Every structure is written in structure tokens, then in C-alpha cells.
Amino acid sequence: MTPAELPPSLHIDAARARVRLSPADPAFFQDPYPAYRAIRRSCPLFLWEDYGHLCAADAATVDALFRDRRFGREAPGRPPPPERVKPFHDLDALSMLEREPPAHTRLRRLVTRAFVFRAVERLRPRIERVVDALLDALPDRGTVDLLPAYAEPIPVVVIAELLGVPAADAPHLLDWSHRMVAMYRPGRTRADEDAAVAATLAFSAYLRDHLAERRARPREDLLTLLATAPEGEITPDEAVANAALLLNAGHEATVHAIGNAVAAVLGSGLDPAALFATPALTAATVEEALRFEPPLHLFTRTCLEPARVAGTAFRPGDRVGLLIGAANRDPARWAAPDGFDPARAPAPHLGFGGGIHFCLGAPLARLELEVALPRLFARRPGLRSADAPRFADRYHFRGLDALRVTLG
Numbered sequence: 001m002t003p004a005e006l007p008p009s010l011h012i013d014a015a016r017a018r019v020r021l022s023p024a025d026p027a028f029f030q031d032p033y034p035a036y037r038a039i040r041r042s043c044p045l046f047l048w049e050d051y052g053h054l055c056a057a058d059a060a061t062v063d064a065l066f067r068d069r070r071f072g073r074e075a076p077g078r079p080p081p082p083e084r085v086k087p088f089h090d091l092d093a094l095s096m097l098e099r100e101p102p103a104h105t106r107l108r109r110l111v112t113r114a115f116v117f118r119a120v121e122r123l124r125p126r127i128e129r130v131v132d133a134l135l136d137a138l139p140d141r142g143t144v145d146l147l148p149a150y151a152e153p154i155p156v157v158v159i160a161e162l163l164g165v166p167a168a169d170a171p172h173l174l175d176w177s178h179r180m181v182a183m184y185r186p187g188r189t190r191a192d193e194d195a196a197v198a199a200t201l202a203f204s205a206y207l208r209d210h211l212a213e214r215r216a217r218p219r220e221d222l223l224t225l226l227a228t229a230p231e232g233e234i235t236p237d238e239a240v241a242n243a244a245l246l247l248n249a250g251h252e253a254t255v256h257a258i259g260n261a262v263a264a265v266l267g268s269g270l271d272p273a274a275l276f277a278t279p280a281l282t283a284a285t286v287e288e289a290l291r292f293e294p295p296l297h298l299f300t301r302t303c304l305e306p307a308r309v310a311g312t313a314f315r316p317g318d319r320v321g322l323l324i325g326a327a328n329r330d331p332a333r334w335a336a337p338d339g340f341d342p343a344r345a346p347a348p349h350l351g352f353g354g355g356i357h358f359c360l361g362a363p364l365a366r367l368e369l370e371v372a373l374p375r376l377f378a379r380r381p382g383l384r385s386a387d388a389p390r391f392a393d394r395y396h397f398r399g400l401d402a403l404r405v406t407l408g
């Protein structure tokens with residue numbers, strides 16, 4: 001690594017384990033890995049001054065923190081959010097992702113059976129049909145942006161059908177969720193906040209209508225499960241919040257997991273026909289893509305009781321960021337971690353988190369990738385990148401702005 005590769009905004013004070021680094025520095029969000037490497041070498045648990053809290057950049061600490069029950073997603077004692085963003089936070093706070101046991105256990109148990117491997121596997125023929133229809137619609141030759149033409153529609157249609165909302169509403173779902181996830185963007189503006197609140201209100205009203213409809217006329221879908229569960233298992237507001245979580249979590253990350261994986265395969269120079277030759281090789285390629293370019297790079301935890309981790313003392317209320325993207329390139333866990341090598345010795349990556357909040361949708365996301373990637377490369381063997389991949393200015397959500405490819 002040469003200093004020239006490092007983002008200009010990066011300053012590492014190794015002695016005090018403090019780092020300054022702007023998440024909006026284009027050199028960083030285009031390629032965060034040289035900075036991660038330099039930080040991990042100097043001070044793997046460090047104060048990221050731009051966020052104002054500690055962050056962990058090595059696999060062992062990130063893994064340990066995901067599983068450590070002395071840290072949680074709930075943050076008791078944190079000052080309430082400003083009144084103008086309250087509707088967003090009120091909805092968010094009732095989702096299982098923001099709760100700890102026993103509420104987390106109660107909410108997750110209710111929907112788990114829809115997401116276990118066997119239940120998800122039943123969706124395979126439907127996912128294949130969605131994917132094939134999109135491939136049929138691609139032009140014979142020329143240049144196309146595979147994000148809107150391929151990566152975006154697959155997850156939203158699949159999760160909409162699983163929940164039981166019309167797939168034709170996908171454009172609304174995408175619009176609401178894009179505006180809502182902008183709340184997690186570093187340096188978000190007042191306009192971002194207003195748009196997120198408006199989207200929250202519209203999305204909640206939409207879900208309330210659908211849930212009421214299911215209470216009156218149950219069907220075989222997840223919305224019915226949420227709408228008709230006994231009051232002791234889920235409240236009406238929790239049903240809305242968790243339906244919103246499932247719809248948003250169900251596609252935002254998967255879109256970029258597909259896009260990042262296509263870019264990783266094209267950039268690797270490896271032969272796609274070999275990478276996807278069998279289901280086992282396909283699964284290994286998908287796992288390596290999720291390690292190499294995970295779409296989510298930062299989740300936080302708050303300390304709930306005094307703890308000492310990696311030699312550092314934490315007090316209740318302290319926040320810590322878990323840098324998934326950095327952990328997944330830790331040389332202590334993977335040899336030559338900056339290479340895309342599906343044949344490497346497998347080791348558990350952190351792309352889906354860990355512990356009690358481990359991604360509920362992991363089997364579904366894996367299935368979507370295991371259908372979407374081999375079919376794309378089998379049908380379009382001449383696929384090439386049309387230009388260098390350009391990542392969007394959304395550091396936490398690592399995904400491409402566009403995935404322009406030439407179809408041969």
C-alpha cells in the first residue's frame with residue numbers, strides 16, 4: 001500500500017487510537033479498503049472522530065461484539081430524537097432489529113418460520129421466473145445498466161410477494177425505502193430528514209391498510225401472519241414496524257449484494273463458467289462475494305453493562321461501530337484478503353452480522369444470489385464491464401451508482 005492510495009482525509013493517531021476520516025471523502029467511499037487496512041494495522045479498536053464513537057476493524061473484535069450480550073441495539077438513556085424526525089424513530093424503534101430480548105425474541109420468533117432454509121427454498125421456482133423474465137427483456141447487444149435492469153427488480157418483487165403486497169407497487173416501495181435509509185447517511189440534510197419522515201408516514205399508512213385488509217380476509221402470506229397473531233405476540237404498531245423492516249431490509253442490501261457480486265466477478269478476470277459450474281461452486285462464489293464486497297459496512301451497538309473488550313473498558317451508554325467491510329478483509333482470518341478467490345479455504349464472514357440479530361433474511365438473500373448470478377452469466381457469456389465501477393456516496397450502504405456492462 002502506498003500513501004497515495006490512502007484517502008486524503010485520513011489521519012491516524014496510532015498512539016492515542018484516534019482516527020479522522022470523512023465518510024464522504026470520495027477516495028474513501030470509492031475504495032475503503034486501503035484505509036481499513038492502514039487503520040487495522042495501527043489501531044484495530046479506535047475512536048472514529050467523525051462519528052464520535054469507537055469502532056472495531058478486525059474480524060475477532062467485530063465478531064465478538066456482534067455476539068456480546070453486554071452490548072445491544074437499544075440505547076437506554078440516549079436523548080430522544082428531535083421532534084421533527086420522531087415518526088421515523090418511533091417506527092424504527094418497534095422493529096426487531098432495534099429491540100433486545102424479550103421483545104426481540106417474541107418478534108423474531110413470529111416470522112422466523114417464513115425465513116428458514118426450507119421455507120425459502122420453496123420460492124426458488126418463482127425467483128427463477130422473475131430472473132428469467134428480466135434476462136429475456138435485456139437487449140441483444142449494446143450497453144445497459146444492470147442495476148435498474150436486473151439487480152433492483154429481483155429482491156423487491158420477491159419480498160413484496162412474500163409479504164403479500166402487490167409486486168406492481170414495487171416503485172413505491174423502492175421510493176419509500178430509499179428515502180428512509182437516507183436517515184443513516186452521514187451528513188444527512190434537513191431535506192433528507194423531511195423526505196424520510198414523509199416516506200415513513202406514507203409507508204406506514206399503506207401497511208396499516210394492507211394489515212387491516214388481512215385481518216378481515218386472511219391469506220397465505222407474511223402480512224396475514226403479522227396481522228392475525230394474538231395481541232400478546234405483536235401489537236398493531238409492531239406489525240407495521242416489522243412489515244416495514246422486512247420490506248426494506250429485504251431488498252436494499254440484496255440489490256447491492258447482486259451489483260457488487262457482478263462487479264467482483266467481472267473485475268476478477270476469473271471465468272464465470274467455472275465459478276458457477278455447480279451449485280456448490282456457486283454457493284462458494286456467493287459467500288466470497290459477500291465477504292469481499294459486503295453491501296452493509298457499519299452497524300452500531302451500545303454498551304448495556306460495564307465490559308472490557310480488546311483491552312478497552314466500555315461503560316453503559318458507550319457506542320461502538322462494527323466495521324463489517326474492514327473485518328471481512330482481516331488477514332488474520334483470510335490469506336490474501338484483498339483478492340476475490342471463491343476457491344479459498346472458507347471462514348465465516350461477517351456480511352450478515354452475528355449473534356441474536358444475525359440477518360433473518362440470509363437464506364433468502366443467498367438463494368436470490370445463487371439464482372441471479374449463474375443465470376446472468378450463463379445467458380450472457382460475453383458480459384464485460386463498460387466502465388470502471390463507481391460506488392455511490394453512501395458509505396454505510398456500499399453499492400454501485402451504476403453497473404454499466406456491454407452485452408456481447
Ligand code: HEM
Binds near residue numbers: 097159295351360365
Ligand atoms: C445480501 C443481502 C443482505 C445482507 C448483506 C444483510 C445484512 C444484515 C446484517 C449485517 C444484519 C445485522 C444487523 C445488526 O446486527 O445490527 C441484518 C439483519 C436483518 N436482516 Fe438482513 N441482510 C440482507 C438481506 C436481507 C433480506 C433479504 C431480508 C429479508 C427480509 C433481511 C432481513 C433482515 C432482518 C429482519 C434483520 C434483523 C434481524 C434481527 O434483528 O434479529 N435481510 N441483515
